[in-house]
Every structure is written in C-alpha cells, then in structure tokens.
Amino acid sequence: MPAPTDSHPAVARVLAALAVHGVDPEVRHLPDAVRTAAAAAEAVGVTPGEIANSLVFRTTTRDGEALPLLVLASGSHRVDTAKVAALADLASVDRADAEYVRATTGFAIGGVAPVGHTTPLRTIVDVDLGRYETVWAAAGHSHSVFATTYDELLRITGGQPMEVT
Secondary structure, three states: OOOOOOOOHHHHHHHHHHHHOOOOOOEEEOOOOOOOHHHHHHHHOOOHHHEEEEEEEEEEEOOOOEEEEEEEEEOOOOOOHHHHHHHOOEEEEEEOOHHHHHHHHOOOOOOOOOOOOOOOOEEEEEHHHHHOOOEEEEOOOOOEEEEEOHHHHHHHHOOEEEOOO
C-alpha cells in the first residue's frame, strides 16, 4: 500500500487541527505501516523514547462516569494504569480495544494522533518526552508521523504532564 498523502481524510483532519494551533509540522509518510513505537522509531531513525505513543484507555471517574483518556507516552515506556488512575483521580484506567479507539478518536490503532479526534479527550502527556528536542507522533494514519516537541504537545492537546511509569 502506498503511503497516504496529506489529503488522506484522517491526516488532513490532523493537519487542520494542528493549523488551528499555528502548527505546520514536518510530516513523514512511510512506506510501511508503523503500529508500534519500535516500528515508528526504526522507520524515522530515532530511539523508541522519542516516539509519542498515543494510547487510548477506558476510564471510570470516582462518580462512576465512563470516559476515554488519551495518554501520550514515551515509546520506551509501559503505562502504569494504577499510577495514572491515582494521579488523575480516576477510579479505573483500562486499555481500550480497537473498536473503542476508533469510535472515540476517529482513528485506527497505529494512526491515533494527539489531536483531531472526533470526540474531545482528556489527555495526559508523559513527562519523559520532555527529555527530547524532537518527538514524533502519529499523524492520523499508520503510515504517517509528524515532528513536534513536548511543550508543543502540552499546548496543542491541553494535556496534563504526568509521570506515567
């Protein structure tokens, strides 16, 4: 499958959301799908830690309300869901399945971007991403990534910085 262009509907949605924040990023369209942080890192030529891995979780608030949560985690980390639940004042945080991810974000797993979701998402950004000058995030499709920074991720997502491991 050839790499999508910026006109792919999901990539275009991400670029439009970024433009609202005054961001015109470097986008790389890759010949192969990159559905994991390790694959993305290899394709871009960086370490897995420099990948902002977009992970969607099902959460339950202390009041029993079910809400989606996006965690932008360093690709070298595994999210500690109990820790995130405690720090985010949530009753539970559980990994979402592919159907839930697509329903809440409008993206398939492997292409979930930090912005451009079809549903507003509370977002947490792994503080470890701040160690890197540039980080790479999915651009709406498993063949596309864009360059950004930790500070920019916080700004464009309205995300909460948090240690997630």
